[in-house]
Amino acid sequence: MTELRPHAPSTFTSEEPLLEVVNLKKWFPVKSSGLVRRTVANVQAVDGVSFSVPRGGSLGLVGESGCGKSTTGRLITRLYEPTAGQIRFEDTDIAKLSKREMLPYRSEIQMIFQDPYSSLNPRHTVGTIVGTPLRVHDMVPKDKVLDRVRELLEVVGLNPEHYNRYPSEFSGGQRQRIGIARALALQPKLLVADEPVSALDVSIQAQVVNLLQDVQREFNIAFLFIAHDLAVVRHFCPEVAVMYLGKIVEIADRETLYSRPHHPYTQALLSAVPDVKQASVGGRRERIMLQGDVPSPINPPSGCRFRTRCWMAQDICAKQEPPLLQIGPRHKVACHFAGERGSTGHVPITLKALGVNSHGDPVPGEEPMQGLDAPGYSPMFKDRETHLRESEPLADR
Amino acid sequence: MSSPHVNEGFLSAGQQVFQPSAGEDPFLVVDELTVRFPTHDGLVQAVTDLSYSVERGKTLGIVGESGSGKSVSSMAVLGLHDPRSTRLSGSIRVGGREIVGADEDDLRRLRGKDVAMIFQDPLSALxxxxxxxxxxxxxxxxHNKVSKREAKARAVEMLDRVGIPQxxxxxxxxxxxxxxxxxxxxxxxxxxxxxxKLLIADEPTTALDVTVQAQILDLLQDLQREFNSAIIIITHDLGVIAEMADDVLVMYAGRAVETGPTKLLLTNPEMPYTWGLxxxxxxxxxxxDARLIPIPGNPPSLLNPPSGCxxxxRCAHKDKVPGDLCTTTLPDLLPAQVGEDHRRRCHLPDPEVIYGxxxxxxxAPNLVEQHEQTREEETR
Structure with a gap:
């Protein structure tokens, strides 16, 4: 285990993280037409992401549609087969387990889906929907299934006597509660919530977010919370990762990420969120307009994937892909010119790590640093002026 | 200042609207619009007694949950409801012309020319x-006597205008x-x-990412400045309203529950539903650390709406109203405590104080001080 992580323990707390994802990739092949269907290209949906989720904690995954956040979620639940990389769940790499070997882990990792209409079978009663996982995994004796279903319905705030109703008899918010009850049935340790509230009405969203928080606290469940709504993610997750075109561009604790974003994409994303409470008192943030669309993941730009839309892009950005460098105690960013808006330096901060000069050409004799794709944070990091610093251990997080 | 007109306030001004020369009148006047859909289960009261108006060059934001009647009422403006399955009453006047009861040929000349609509889901609308x-x-x-070649050139011009590269x-x-x-x-x-002259945007950015949303909202504002169009923007996102709209109309269960100029309404909301949003x-x-405060319960059925308000x-404040007014009597849309043109449909005697x-x-504890300051300035 340890030799895989050259940067020493990934978190400050002595406890091992529940989930560690290392350099995870998912490439979907694009086949040619005709008799011999050769693979002509790959959609690089997820291209080397690393992160960790602590026990009972939550990590938020944000980004625009097509950035690979949902694919990441489906890889972790093994609904997709990973192309490369590791998914370490409680010290077992589940990325390459066979179906049979995977079975015990299925109950540990459950998923909540976005659309409460298409994710529930309309011809099954709520009792069947919530009870099926219990039967499949033999969690409770057959005659106790109904009692457990009732319990679960009560936990998510539904009337336990409604077990014999059909999904069509429930509203969107109630259906999402059924989906949550189903996910909780197996007492999972990790819940992957893929846009759990975005299909719901505003007034109902808050009910479901609160329910998820209660559930997390009560059962100590870790969450991978995938959403495009930055405000909801900030509310739910102490730690947030921003994805762009299949890669994590910035990952940090939420205070840092939302108040001092260092990646230009994160800055643009945050500035685009319309803010009621600010606008209502007359305040308005300066908006960064991103030009154009997200490039195709079939043929992503060379070097930094964001450079085609970045206002700071220079030569090096086209030549060298910026590694995800740690620049704060709990802050990693993948940008050559990372910094708060208006205070970025002219010298790329990634030169040492990549062993290149400021034009992006390799410097003879200098080797790129290894192990930059390790998940979690190291106690030692270099700040933007590349002074080696030791972060003070956090008392709690 | 264009503000959504309300029943009683509107009647006095109403006479002029029918005269074609009344250039100063709002471009769109919706007056006591009621939309009903007869179904096997009963009559769906989708929109009830809705009145508002929009001037050219101004933006009205309509907020509400799904099923609050916001889309139904705007589809009525385009005459999109099938008369065989819909009961419409009240009046909708676009540039002085009556829409309710107009025949299909007249509507067709209007649609896409004077009034156009942007739908929520572009994939299913194209x-x-x-x-x-x-x-x-x-x-x-x-709508124009032009050749196909000219029309194509116009299409290229328009795509260029909205920022499609090449x-x-x-x-x-x-x-x-x-x-x-x-x-x-x-x-x-x-x-x-x-x-x-009037653009209705029904959830124009709901399906989009924030960065694209920002681009589209900017585009709409630019185009409004250029063509001096009136815009109705329908959304459930108050953030979008705060950035785009001059006036807001909050709808609940088919009725207007609060209306007013955007900034005023967002700083001094006086209706518990708006607070909930x-x-x-x-x-x-x-x-x-703050916990979200959801609105309890679910939106009401429009087949059988609750009596009274x-x-x-779902209201957390109805115990502050004396007696059982809330459950027995529908409150009128009356002038609110703070601000002109601000109206609310609520029995609460002192909503402004309760909100503050x-x-x-x-x-938003961090905004309390700011709120009190603006209050003092306004009362002075």
């Missing part, structure tokens, strides 16, 4: 078999070749091809 250019040109050909090359593309943001732009181009969305600057089953002392400290 025809998959026709190229983007053909679909835009069709709307132009229908419009000349993309004009023959099909909808599936466009990204989500580009499709929405193409829809906007189609809606604007005849320089409409504000408190149930997290924002990117608030304290992260439609919001009363009970609601705001919970949802």
């Amino acid at each position: 025809h998959p078999f026709y190229s983007i250019g053909d679909q835009i040109a069709e709307a132009y050909l229908l 419009a000349r090359n993309r004009v023959d593309d099909f909808p599936h070749q466009f990204s989500g943001g580009m499709r929405q732009r193409a829809m906007i181009a189609m809606a604007l091809v005849n320089d409409p 504000l408190s149930s969305v997290p924002d990117v600057t608030a304290s992260t 439609p919001f009363n089953p 002392t009970e609601v705001l400290p919970e949802i």
